[in-house]
Amino acid sequence: MSKQVISDYNGYDYKKIFWEDADRKYEDMADRLAIRRLLPKKMDKFVDIAGGYGRLAKEYINRAKSATIFDYSKTELKQAKEEFGEQIHTKAGDIYNLPFKDDEFDALMMVRATHHFKDMKKVTSELYRILKPGGIAVIEVANKRTLPKMVRYWTGRSKINPFDKKPSHLKSIDKDGFYNYHPKYMEDIFRKAGFEIIEVLSVSNFRSGTLKKMFKTKTLVKMEKGAQKILAPIRFAPSIYYKLVKLDPKASK
Ligand SMILES: C[S@@+](CC[C@H](N)C(=O)[O-])C[C@H]1O[C@@H](n2cnc3c(N)ncnc32)[C@H](O)[C@@H]1O
Structure with missing residues (x-):
């Protein structure tokens, strides 16, 4: 068993509580727009x-001959199986020790998960290991360098410096806290692991209670669609999406 923190969603109805009972249609669509664009x-x-x-x-069952959902939570995997049946495989386990063979997949994605992971070097090396050379990884990173976090820091409401490359650990959010990452810190990890960054998107750019009150979801989604590529160089949205390709380890020897 891993000594790393595991955010245990067993027994927690993430689907109902986080997505269905809350007003997160805009965030859901923002993720989908990015995935549609980045996944092969x-x-x-x-x-x-x-x-x-x-x-x-x-977003992926019709693009893949075989699709697997991997997660620690058996509660969630059961829900996935109930909804998608034979269209997906499920596998339970811990990210720090993935139950897959080397070079097993030609593509993977990981969305809204980095905030649970303390050791992104280990996570990235596991993702690299299970991909074939030339394989594609689409990874969403919880960004510590967002505009609201900058404002909170400049006005003294937060001591967390969003410009400092070290990961931040927001202990107050839930029992394990949330980890946020500086884009440069993650980009360094990706490159050192043997990935090349081939595309970046800025995602959930308008995640704000005030904006949600001012605009209809449809309008925010339209704005989001236009902004994901244009704002990518600034890297200040809460979610930064990376499309990575696994370089062939033999080619560098
Ligand atoms: C915020 S949810 C995101 C789920 C999905 N990617 C989405 O965007 O809807 C985070 C997921 O990470 C899983 N998780 C947390 N720690 C894990 C670990 N150590 N190994 C595998 N999965 C883990 C949780 O069970 C949960 O399903």
Whole structure:
């Protein structure tokens, strides 16, 4: 068993509590827009890492010959199986020790999970290991360098310096806290692991209670669609999406 923190969603109805009972249609669509753009159109063997109950499964089941959802929570995997049946495989386990063979997949994605992971170096090396050379990883990173966090820091409401590259651990959010990452810190980890960054998107740019009151979801989604690529160089949205390719380790020897 891993000594790392595990955010245990067993027994927690993430689907109902976080998505269905809350006003998060905009955030859900923002994720989907990014995934539609970044995931390969055709894949043989694909895995959704920390994929939960398969919220995003409709974005990949028709693109992949075989799709697996991997997650620690058996509660969520059961929900995924109930909804998607034979269309998906499920596998339970811990991200720090993935129960998959080396070079097993030609594509993977990991969305809304980095905030639970304390050791992104280990997580990234596991993701690299299970991908074939030339394989694609679409990874969403919880960004510590967002505009609201900058404002909170400048006005003295937060001591967390969003410009400091070290990960931040927001202990107050839940029992394990949330980890947020500086884009440069993560980009360094990706490159050192042997990935090349081939595309970046700025996602959930308008995640704000005030904006949600001012604009209809449809309008925010339209704005989001236009902003994801244009704002990517600034890297100040709460979610930064990376499309990575696994470089062939033999080529560098
Ligand atoms: C916020 S949910 C995101 C689920 C899904 N990717 C989505 O976007 O709807 C985070 C997921 O990470 C999983 N998780 C947390 N720690 C884990 C670990 N150590 N190994 C595998 N999965 C883990 C949780 O069970 C949960 O399903």
